[in-house]
Amino acid sequence: MKKNKVVVLEERVPQLKQQRRQKANRRLVGYIVLFFMLILCIIYFQSPLSNIQSIEVKGNKHISDKEIIELSGLTNRTSFWKVKDEIIEKKMSSHPEIASAQLQKHFPNKIILLIKERKRVAYISDKQKFLPVLENGVVLTDVQGVVPNDAPILVNWKEGEDIQEMVAQLTELPSHVLNAISEIHHTPTKHDHYHLTVFMNDGYEVSATVRNFAKKMSLYPSIVSQLDRNVKGVIHLEVSNYFKAYPADNEKKEGDDNEEDTR
Known part of the structure; x- marks a missing residue:
């Protein structure tokens, strides 16, 4: 009985082999990019780059920007990602002349403090x-x-x-x-x-x-x-x-x- 001959498809169709190699290369590139992104994120979160760089105060008339920022406790050494909105707003609202306070975060490292003073x-x-x-x-x-x-x-x-x-x-x-x-x-x-x-x-x-x-x-x-x-x-x-x-x-x-x- 005559044995069936095994046909190697890649040899018959070289394009399939090329496509498989390209797919593997793309997957490898994806892994490398993801790895470097993780490294960059770790560096960002562990470095001063993640700290607050800008604090803007709006809505105040009688209370100075400096006093409000001091009330908030925020500095350029505070991590942008560790800012707790409710805690900061409560600190600012402790001032007798402040009726309400709101904190807004603007990526990557800007904070805006919205103040409503009592009349x-x-x-x-x-x-x-x-x-x-x-x-x-x-x-x-x-x-x-x-x-x-x-x-x-x-x-x-x-x-x-x-x-x-x-x-x-x-x-x-x-x-x-x-x-x-x-x-x-x-x-x-x-x-x-x-x-x-x-x-x-x-x-x-x-x-x-x-x-x-x-x-x-x-x-x-x-x-x-x-x-x-x-x-x-x-x-x-x-x-x-x-x-x-x-x-x-x-x-x-x-x-x-x-x-x-x-x-």
Whole structure:
């Protein structure tokens, strides 16, 4: 019986052998690339290359970038991959003036700190310093060189229930009305412990009370729009709303003369 002849396919079809060799070469190249990528990753994670290179602070107005970064505890020696968002955000939010904080990571090594500050609704005049009063009623005492240019100054007020109620009223005011106020003096009377005198940036004076201050002061723009801007005086907002102009210079002089005559 005649034996069947074995045919070597690679010899008959050389292209199959070439394709197998190319496939093996590609697999080898893939393994080599993967090996070097692993080496590079190890070097990256174990070297300063993985540390934070840039920290940017956004949203802050009164707190300096430096202070916020110090609060976060982040430095250029901190590994980008070891930053715990929740822990850092909690650290920054411990500042009394920070309402909320958010951390964003941007590959390969940039950190952005997004800050939302609590609004300063007033400043307390304390000797030769101005202490910021936040929207939650907290008075910042550890501040230096504050210039009150974004909120009214509270004069003759003491920390306590009265000022807390005043702050609550200020937080309800529209920003354009709040920014129009220069000073708020606590001027209690025999009949109204909560009476106050307000000096406006446009030269008018307002006589009001704490209890309904926000509601009454919201009418201020419409009241002023009906007045002669060349005639200044007192806008009364206690019970009924009315305007009383300051005495003219000659009337004031006559009043002074009469007062002197009666002495």
